[in-house]
Amino acid sequence: MAVYRGVAIGFYQGDNMKLMDDLAALRPTVFCSVPRLYNRIYAGITNAVKSTGVMRQRLFQAAYNSKKHAIMTGRKPSPIWDRLVFSKIKDKLGGRVRVMGSGASPLSPDVMDFLRVCFGCQVLEGYGMTETSCVISCMEESDNLSGHVGSPNPACEIKLVDVPEMNYFSDDQPYPRGEICVRGPIVFQGYYKDEVQTREVIDESSWLHTGDIGLWLPGGRLKIIDRKKNIFKLAQGEYIAPEKIENVYAKCKFISQCFVYGRGIT
Structure with missing residues (x-):
């Protein structure tokens, strides 16, 4: 649909080290990526600010706090902060970005707010799967609250199912919790020539069990x-989600990628 409407699509050279150069040359208006890249942009800007000296750090922090407060309260930020501080940051992505989209894995609320402030654009996070024709839910443009993936796609239903072994229940208060299940015309019919795996993820009521909580x-x-799905059980009966541990380690500037592996002691 985007190409039909005349949207031009740019591709990077294939070298991650030259990605920022490609963005400056392409000057995108809509930029979609994964949290890993956004985390790198966040780390790159914060490290650059720290190396500029005390006075510029204070100026950046004052500008950041003022603009963030204005955005979160629904007011228009003062243009002086863009001219003094954020215009050079915007130029790193070509200076024309209007919308940033994130998916594939959760984006930290701190990073999302940081991108909104520094680039002065909408930052939207969505949730979906190949099995659901991509989008299950997506944030609305007017929503400034971070840390969620928006409301359900009108083309599907979503319900939360109890996961007793992890102490998640759909009647939890104040916030119901459970495994995300999706039903609707966007859900696929099944895995090709694999009835066994299809029955594992789609129940008799046509609900797709995503495996996400x-x-x-x-x-x-x-x-x-x-x-x-990605959990293992410790000897004392406690369930551990390695992704949470990986996300903590990944914030370290000395770590590019990490993998947490659980192995029983015999």
Whole structure:
């Protein structure tokens, strides 16, 4: 649909080290990526600010706090901060970005707010799967609250199912929690020539069990909080989600990628 409407699509050279150069040359208006790249942009800007000296750090922090407060309260930020501080940051992505989209894995609320402030554009996070024709839920443009993946796609239903072994229940208060299940015309019919695996993910009522743990926030917003499939059980009976540990380690500037592996002691 985007190409039909005349949208031009740019591709990077294939070298991650030259990605920022490609962005400056392409000057995108809509930029979609994964949290890993956004985390790198966040780290790159913050490290650059720290190396500029005390006075410029204070100026950046004052500008950041003022603009963030204005955005979160629904007011128009003062243009002086863009001219003094954020215009050079915007130029790193070509200076024309209007919308940033994030998916594939959760984006930290701190990073999302940081991108909104520094680039002065909408930052939207969505949630979906190949099995659901991509989008299950997506944030609305007017929503400034971070840390969630928006409201359900009108083309599907979403419900949360109890996961007793992880202490998640759909009647939890104040926020219901459980495995995210999806039903609707966007859900696929099944895996090709694999009835066994199809029955494992689609139940008799046509609900697709995603394996993700969600939580309902006020306003019908969905938040991803855990993963049912990628867990292992410790000797004392406690369930551990390695992705949470990986996300903590990944914030370290000395770590590019990490993988947490659980092995029993014999």
